[in-house]
Amino acid sequence: MFAQQIINGLTLGSIYALFALGYTMVYGVLLMINFAHSEIFMVGAYIGFFILALLPGILPPIIPLYFLIIFGFALLFTGVLAVAVEKMAYRPLRHAPRLAPLISAIGVSIFLQNLVMLAVGAESKPYPETFGVAQFEFSGLHVNSHQILIFTLSIVLMVALQLFITRTRMGKAMRAVAQNHIVSQLMGINTNTVIAVTFFIGGGLGGVAGVLNGLYYGSIKYNMGFLPGIKAFTAAVLGGIGNIKGAMVGGFALGILEALSAGYISSEYKDVIAFVVLILVLVFRPTGIFGEEVAEKI
Amino acid sequence: MKYARLLFIGSLLTLLIGCGSTGTDTVKVALVCPLTGDDAAHGQGMKRAFIMAIEDANAQKKLGGITIEALPFDDRSDPKEAVTVANQVISDRGIIGIVGHLNSGCSIPASQVYAKRNLVQITPASTNPKLTQQGLKNVFRVCGTDDVQGSFGANYVFDTLGFTKVAVIHDKTAYGQGLAEEFQKQYLAIGGTVTSFDGIDRGEKDFKALLTRVKEGEPQLVYYGGLYAEAGLLSKQSKELGLAVPLMGGDGIFTNEFARIAGSASEGDFASMVGLPPVKLPLAKDFLARYAQRWPGEDVESYDALTYEATMIILDSYAKCGMDRANLIDTIASLTYNGILGETSFDANGDTRNKAISVNRIKDGQFVFYEHTAAVR
Secondary structure (H helix, E strand, O other), rough: HHHHHHHHHHHHHHHHHHHHHHHHOOOOOOOOOOOOOHHHHHHHHHHHHHHHHHHHHOOOHHHHHHHHHHHHHHHHHHHHHHHHHHHHHHHHHOOOOOHHHHHHHHHHHHHHHHHEEEEEEOOOOEOOOOOOEEEEOOOOOOEEHHHHHHHHHHHHHHHHHHHHHHHHHHHHHHHHHHHHHHHHHHHHOHOOOHHHHHHHHHHHHHHHHHHHHHHHHHHOOOOOOOHHHHHHHHHHHHOOOHHHHHHHHHHHHHHHHHHHHHHHHOOOOOHHHHHHHHHHHHHHHHOOOOOOOHHHHO | OOHHHHHHHHHHHHHHOOOOOOOOOOEEEEEEEOOOOOOOOHHHHHHHHHHHHHHHHHHOOOOOOEEEEEEEEOOOOHHHHHHHHHHHHHHHOOEEEEEEOOHHHHHHHHHHHHHOOOOEEEEOOOOOHHHHOOOOOOOOOOOOOOOHHHHHHHHHHHHOOOOOOOEEEEEEHHHHHHHHEEEHHHHHHHOOEEEEEEEEOOOOOHHHHHHHHHHHHOOOOOEEEEEHHHHHHHHHHHOOOOOOOEEEEEEOOHHHHHHHHHHHHHHEEEEEEEEOHHHHOOOHHHHHHHHHHHOOOOOOOOOHHHHHHHHHHHHHHHHHHHHOOHHHHHHHHHHHHEEEEEEEEEEEOEEOOOOOOEEEEEOEEEEEEEEOOOOOO
16 A cells, blocks of 8 residues: 555645646745746646647558657647746736736736636546556556656656756756856856746746646646646745745645555645645755855845 | 606505516526536426416416526536526516526535525526525525435335445535435435445546456445436446446436436436326326427436426415515415425425425336335425
8 A cells, every 4th residue: 555655645746746846946046936837737628639639630640750740739738828828917017026927927827817717617637548558467556558658758847947057058048047147147148048038948847747747647627737736836936936946845745645654644734734744844044955056146 | 747646656555565567678597507517408498398388477467468488507517607607587577587497416506596686596407405504595495305316215225225334425526426425324324334425526437447446345225416418327327347236326316417427337227206107197187198299308307397397486486475575485485386396395494395306216117106205294
């Protein structure tokens, strides 16, 4: 049973981690909490939904090609959407007091939620079962193909992101902007481009997480981003907000913590337990598990 | 002048008599239920049946020259929203009665708002027994209750299906938890074993951690108190974890939307239903035929016949008695109505005496009628 709970937790944690990256990256460069991120996740799920519904009419069912198209499109579209949100709702407020962009983010979140609700309806929609799900069983442990997909895709994307941040010029520029806007501008970095790229990557990963969520649970709804959004934000804080490794570790930690508390203690109190642990971590390490690097910035 | 005075005295007299024509040319009936949100499949069905009832009543000139207007409201299954909407409803003097709500958690607080204005509320769907035990005279219910439904479910699982070990899960709402507790109480009393009893949060999507633990108890069936959105996910995820036992729920999961969410995993799952399904009601044949004509392509949802009946009961009593609200309540309380559900009359609490319950089972992605009790009284 323990091993099964770890598998349950890792699946949940992969989605949280992927989702949390968007919160943490934006916080890293702008010191702002992007509440609209949970809606980017939801929009991603809907994009996957529409493409999945359309694809069988256009292309023969070659599964790897399907995956490439769905995740590619979801990443691209939600990335662009996140950039557009930044440009319209956050950039004009960049030099305003810190509360202003926060309120603007909540506004964007409400706007996007209602837009989707009015456009596609308030009912939950069953996700097309284009691929079918293969179930595997090893000595009593149950894993399905979606869980394997979720786990591998998240790990691949997170490794790619880590390489991008540490090995490329743009990644370096991002780290520089995160440390100090003005100085990096003085060094010839175009901060606006860097911020746009940050939103693009964070939004795109959130969109992919949305598609994975839809595929795995099989139904989507206009307000589906809210609850996982809170969890992913918690994961980001748990790991140390602003820190990319922290978001990954925080996501997995929160997923496993939830699975273990629902599995061994009580499903009614699983969120209570998860948040008590969060508070304890913050009491002893106010900047989260990986928080040192952020501490010098504040 | 003379005629005007005569007319004035005449209308005064009519008012004094109380029961009679109202003098207005439109009256409104309100339907309050979730038209959006997680339970919208149920609520949209109720709205279709409600509109049909009003259209039928207008066509039959049930209130003579008075036109009846249908006013649907959305409570989004949210108790807070339900109270807000209830206050909006009572501020409209033209409304003669309320059909609704769906969720017991919404009906109970809203009923207290309607009681302040002596407005009749007939719920076609809220099954928590507490609703009619508040001592409110204005509240009636045309569907059965969870104490009957829960203990019926327990007897059915133990005696008919022959399962002695069952896991119970509920969604912590007035409806879901109430039903699950009634089930558990009776199941233990007749000698069954409850391997686990857990609550989940509405809106959650991942129940695998809980189900992994539930599986350890090796139940032969999972009984769920709650609605179809979560029930569908529970059914799907339990089979994915190798817990290949049927799920049984109450009226809240009795919609084909349940099977759409759960996919093939729902095959063989059960739902009890308060009242017989319309296909088994001899008098509902005509209703079903006209429903298919009026709403082509739409399923008849679980509470549609009940909603139609509730609306008709309000209008029928209003035709007999007129605009006085206290009078309307008394008329409904002492009424014996013969409609598509058969004979409906209310006990002292306002609960229907017609307490038949049926069991339905998923076959090829659809709920099909499985068997039923003779009317439990």
